[in-house]
Amino acid sequence: MSTDWRLFRGDAEPHPVTAWPKPPPWRTFTGGGERTGGGAAGTADREAEDLKRNWRYVIADADRDIVNAALHLHRPLLVTGAPGTGKSTLARALARELGLGEVLHWPVNSRSTLAEGLYRYDAVGRLRDASLSRGHDQAAGSADAPAEPDIGDYLRLGPLGTALLPRSLPRVLLIDELDKGDVDLPNDLLTVFEEGTYEIPELARLKDPLPRVRVTGPDDERVGVPKGRVTCQVFPVVVITSNGERDFPPAFLRRCVRLDLAQPDEVQLRAIVDMHLGPATTARAEGLIAEFLRLRDSGTRELATDQLLNAVHLRVSGGVTDFERLREAVFRSLGDV
Numbered sequence: 048m049s050t051d052w053r054l055f056r057g058d059a060e061p062h063p064v065t066a067w068p069k070p071p072p073w074r075t076f077t078g079g080g081e082r083t084g085g086g087a088a089g090t091a092d093r094e095a096e097d098l099k100r101n102w103r104y105v106i107a108d109a110d111r112d113i114v115n116a117a118l119h120l121h122r123p124l125l126v127t128g129a130p131g132t133g134k135s136t137l138a139r140a141l142a143r144e145l146g147l148g149e150v151l152h153w154p155v156n157s158r159s160t161l162a163e164g165l166y167r168y169d170a171v172g173r174l175r176d177a178s179l180s181r182g183h184d185q186a187a188g189s190a191d192a193p194a195e196p197d198i199g200d201y202l203r204l205g206p207l208g209t210a211l212l213p214r215s216l217p218r219v220l221l222i223d224e225l226d227k228g229d230v231d232l233p234n235d236l237l238t239v240f241e242e243g244t245y246e247i248p249e250l251a252r253l254k255d256p257l258p259r260v261r262v263t264g265p266d267d268e269r270v271g272v273p274k275g276r277v278t279c280q281v282f283p284v285v286v287i288t289s290n291g292e293r294d295f296p297p298a299f300l301r302r303c304v305r306l307d308l309a310q311p312d313e314v315q316l317r318a319i320v321d322m323h324l325g326p327a328t329t330a331r332a333e334g335l336i337a338e339f340l341r342l343r344d345s346g347t348r349e350l351a352t353d354q355l356l357n358a359v360h361l362r363v364s365g366g367v368t369d370f371e372r373l374r375e376a377v378f379r380s381l382g383d384v
Contacts, residue, residue: 052368071360072323073353104133104140105318110306114141117304123222123240123285125300128308130290130381131351137308138221138286147284151206151220151263155228161235164207164222166260168249173201198249199269202260209263210283211243212270219284226289233299240285240302244278251275311352313340323356324363332359339378348380 054064106114114137117124126134142150153164204212210220225233239245250258250272257271287303289295311319316336321329335358343350358377361367 052366068366069364071356071364073356102143102322104137104144105311105315105322106133106137107309107315110308113304113306117306118284120304121282123287123303124306125225125287125289125295125303126306126308127289127291129310129349129351131353132308132310133352134286134288134308135221135223138219138284141284141286142219145219145284147216147219151210151218151283152223153206153221154223155225155232157227157229159228159232161207161232161239164205165239165245166202166204166208166247168247169201170249173198198253199258199260202247202249204260204262204270204277206263207239208245208277210285211239211245211277211279212262213278213280215280217279217281217283219286222285222287224290225287225295226292230293233295237299237302243282244276247272247275247277249275310343316340316352316355319352320356320359324359328359328363331363335359335362342378348378349382350378351381354378 054062054068056062114124124137126137128134138150142148153159206220207222210218212218247260250260251274253275257273258275259269259271262268262270313336316339317329320332320336324332335355339350339355339358342348354377358370358374361373361377362370367373
């Protein structure tokens with residue numbers, strides 16, 4: 048049996064894979080077939096599940112209190128920090144720990160608009176289906192007026208629009224990398240954040256007092272929107288991340304609670320490695336942790352915490368037999384182009 052860890056050899060010869068490498072715990076997913084409890088695969092599954100159950104968000108006490116202040120004030124939490132400091136993960140930690148369901152994720156880019164975050168209406172699709180329905184009825188010789196397609200089939204609430212639905216407990220909304228959006232987007236969000244309500248004009252014009260529309264989520268849930276207006280009962284837990292690429296207007300900043308996440312220190316790094324890979328792995332990773340801190344804190348390289356996790360996994364998982372040849376690749380500076 049070959050002990051070469053290289054799945055891809057680059058020799059143009061077929062090498063069918065019979066077993067796929069075990070992923071790091073943070074790269075496991077829930078899809079697939081049934082799991083078995085026996086054998087090496089079952090043991091690996093149980094280890095991964097144990098690590099998931101013990102998962103926690105490593106955060107300084109002062110930062111934790113700022114998060115709690117935002118929750119009590121029902122204000123958005125604006126989180127800034129270098130890549131890899133856990134800005135996006137904070138939203139998932141809040142949802143998990145507080146039992147608030149799946150995180151609603153709005154990744155912002157230069158084309159993002161407030162309307163996109165609130166809802167999408169497929170007017171073209173509805174017009175097409177109405178035309179097809181009329182053509183079908185005419186071909187069938189029906190004298191009855193064709194029914195208009197249900198507008199709720201063509202309108203879906205976006206992540207922000209879904210987060211503002213009236214509920215007794217809030218949803219967690221992650222607005223990711225707001226600084227990549229249009230310069231006017233923060234100001235556009237102000238009214239919605241202050242009033243907790245928005246109108247869907249396409250529904251407000253209907254005679255139906257309670258049209259039902261689809262919302263963001265895996266189960267394609269449909270909810271009623273009275274008179275085309277959505278008003279929250281409890282303000283959602285809004286986590287806005289920024290890489291600090293540009294400044295936000297003062298009017299927007301004063302409506303947020305601001306949290307600047309620093310790079311994790313040595314104690315926090317050990318806790319992060321311990322949480323993801325287990326105490327036994329942390330004990331074997333002391334050299335890599337020390338090297339990571341030396342490179343990062345000296346300013347020699349711009350590094351993110353997940354690069355350390357990647358390095359530790361490759362080093363101690365047993366799959367890679369010559370990690371030293373990969374050291375420079377996994378510890379490559381984020382500033383390198």
